[in-house]
Amino acid sequence: MPDLPPLTSDTVWAILNEKIDDDTVNKLVWHCLGYHYDAVAAKWNATEVTPDWQEAYPEPPDFIESRPATVKLTRSIPQENKQLLKEQLGFKGYKIGEFGPRQTRRATAANWLLSYMKEKGLTK
Numbered sequence: 001m002p003d004l005p006p007l008t009s010d011t012v013w014a015i016l017n018e019k020i021d022d023d024t025v026n027k028l029v030w031h032c033l034g035y036h037y038d039a040v041a042a043k044w045n046a047t048e049v050t051p052d053w054q055e056a057y058p059e060p061p062d063f064i065e066s067r068p069a070t071v072k073l074t075r076s077i078p079q080e081n082k083q084l085l086k087e088q089l090g091f092k093g094y095k096i097g098e099f100g101p102r103q104t105r106r107a108t109a110a111n112w113l114l115s116y117m118k119e120k121g122l123t124k
Contacts, residue, residue, distance in 0.1 A: 004028055007117050015110040016091060022064040022102075025109050029073070030060040030090060032116045063109050070105045073112050081115035088114060088123070 004027055005011045011028075014020045034048030044059045047072040048072065053072075061069035085107065092101055117123045 004031060005055065007032075007113060007122055009063050009114075009123075012085075012089065012110045012114055015106055015113070016085070016089075018103075018106070022062075022082055022106070025106060026060065026063055028113060029102070030063050030110050032113065033060070035060040040096055063101055064105050067101070067105075077115045081118055082111070084114040085111045 004024065005014070011020070011060070015025050015028075033053055034046065034050070036045045036048065037043075038045045046054045046058055046060075049057075056072060057069065063069050063073060086093075091107075094107070113121070
């Protein structure tokens with residue numbers, strides 16, 4: 001997908017700090033999952049998406065709005081990568097009263113992206 005920010009810790013921080021809009025957060029995760037938009041056919045192509053995601057979501061889900069999609073995303077993070085926001089970035093979480101489901105889902109997407117980066121060897 002064109003115009004996506006690079007997969008870096010700065011991008012992950014920008015997601016956590018809401019400096020990147022929800023649509024871009026979704027597109028980053030979709031791209032990493034293997035979803036690609038075919039402009040000629042005017043539809044999503046999921047041929048590079050793993051079968052379990054293809055079956056559950058033939059078209060990419062809105063991770064910010066969909067709790068079930070976010071739960072699936074959380075479950076797809078390997079156990080050893082569940083705390084990467086804290087371990088790699090020192091993210092202490094949001095303060096009570098300053099977050100809701102949207103921020104929690106953005107944090108899940110951010111952690112999933114960090115896990116993806118680690119699994120692909122894109123981090124130090």
